[in-house]
Amino acid sequence: MNLKMGSQTFQNVNVPLLWGKRAVLEDSKSRVSIISLEREKAKVEVLGNEPAQGIDYELIGNGFKIIIDGVELYSFDPVNKIITGLELKLPECQISSTSIRVGSNVFSGNTVVGAGVGIIVDENGIGMGAPLPEGLAKLVI
Amino acid sequence: MKVIFDTNKLYANSLIKDRLPIHLAEFLVICMERGHEIILPLTTLLEFNNKQLEFANKERKKLEDTKKNLSIYQIKFEDFDSKELVKPPDLVQLINKIGVTCEVVEPLKEDFDIAHKKACLKISPLPPEKKSNEMRDLVIWEISLRVAKEHKGAILMSEDVVHTHHRGDIEADKNGLIRCKSFERALEAFTIETESAKKIKSILDKVWDRILESDLPIRKGGKIVSILRPIFQNTNFGVVVVNCDISFITGDGKTLLSKLLLNYYNEEAIEIKFYENIIEGESLDDTSIKIKDQFVFNLDLDDRESSLRELLK
Helix, strand or coil: CCEEECCEEEECCCEEEEECCEEEEECCCCCEEEEECCCCCCEEEEECCEECECCEEEEECCEEEEEECCEEEEEEECCCCEEEECCCCCCCEEECCCCEEECCEEECCCEEECCCEEEEEECCEEEEEECCCCCCCCCCC | CEEEECHHHHCCCCCCCCCCCHHHHHHHHHHHHCCCEEEEEHHHHHHHHHHHHHHHHHHHHHHHHHHHHHHHCCCCCCCCCHHHHCCCCCHHHHHHHHCCCEEEECCCHHHHHHHHHHHHHCCCCCCCCCCCCCHHHHHHHHHHHHHHHHCCCEEEECCCHHHHCHHHHHHHHHHCEEEECCHHHHHHHHHHHCHHHHHHHHHHHHCHHHHHHCCCCCCCCCEEEEEEEEEEEECHHHCEEEEEEEEEECCCCCEEEEEEEEEEECCEEEEEEEEEEEECCEEECCEEEECCCCCCCCHHHHHHHHHHHHHHC
16 A cells, blocks of 8 residues: 555555554545454444444544444544544554654654555554554455 | 532531531532532522531530530630631532532522512412422522523532422523432433533434424423433434433423434434333333434545545555
8 A cells, every 4th residue: 555644655555554453544635544453354443534334433522432342442533633542552643744643752754665564553662664463354445 | 510509419417527528529529520610509508507507506515515514523624715616617618629619609689589579479480389488499599590591501409399390390491400309310410511412412402392292201391301321323324323311301390211212414313213211110102203204315425435445445
């Protein structure tokens, strides 16, 4: 996949931003989609800034909480494009026109070529240009 | 939201010293955490202070009696002033100490005038069987209506029959006043303030007449009092489905508990179903209200979907 997102250039990467076991993508109209890769098949949870069809959610002041199997996993603020972990204990992630912020780390103007994952975020830390972790669903819908 | 207290919800059966009763303090902590503010009608504060002064005087008398007894038996002790030792509490200070904002609201002449008229004419909210014309309750009622109107909604914490009788339903509803007899009920009423609840309520408000016309036992003056556990789900064609628990006061002094299944599109209800309805412990049949046909098409959904597919090519 080739994609420009948050001022980063991702060339020939499988997943530009992997937040836990969720791929985060931004389309040409700057709308964010979040796709869960934690089960056998990829499942879209947020489609172009809005909850995807068939996904449980609850409205909150600045967006919505995604609820999977009755558990409030994370919230998404479509105006500021902020993903915040609730039950998922992951650093907050924000995609702006000039950067991708993960927790207090800001990525700006980087290029990642030929990697499984462009930016990887998990409970242990953050990395750039990592191989695709095992056991994830293929990013196809 | 403003939370107004009648004296009976501040009741303590002894002198309050440096802290409020635990059930009240816990409720105030929740109010503080959720940004609600406390209103004490001056009427409430005066009555509370008077009751606490009675308790303080009893404590003082015990100390004075002890002093006398010690003197009779010529037992030496350091002299003390019981009035200085035992002081009634400063309620506003105790509430503020918890971290919640507290304001004392004095009755206006208008409040007195309306209360006076209602007392003389024995009109709503006074229940017909009430023997004494409680001016005090009516003044708190008028202050509560005024505060609710000014702030587009408020909660009145009271167990008093004047404040809770269904004869006050229409007036309370008109001004956005929610009456709560218990702290548990108030916590439920706070749910009406969440984004999800506001959305559901605004959609139901638009078709409120249809709900009143339905088989549900809600009449004029009835209103939604709580919306719990809301779950939204987007479907194809842009229709949103919501499930939640909902409760109403029915306009004739009863509470109706239901589960709600609401389909809406563009903030307009398409179909509403109330099921597992319970009123006064009795189950009622499900009620479905079809508002309009739901065949609509959401081009935006197509656009978002094709943009994502384009990325994943």
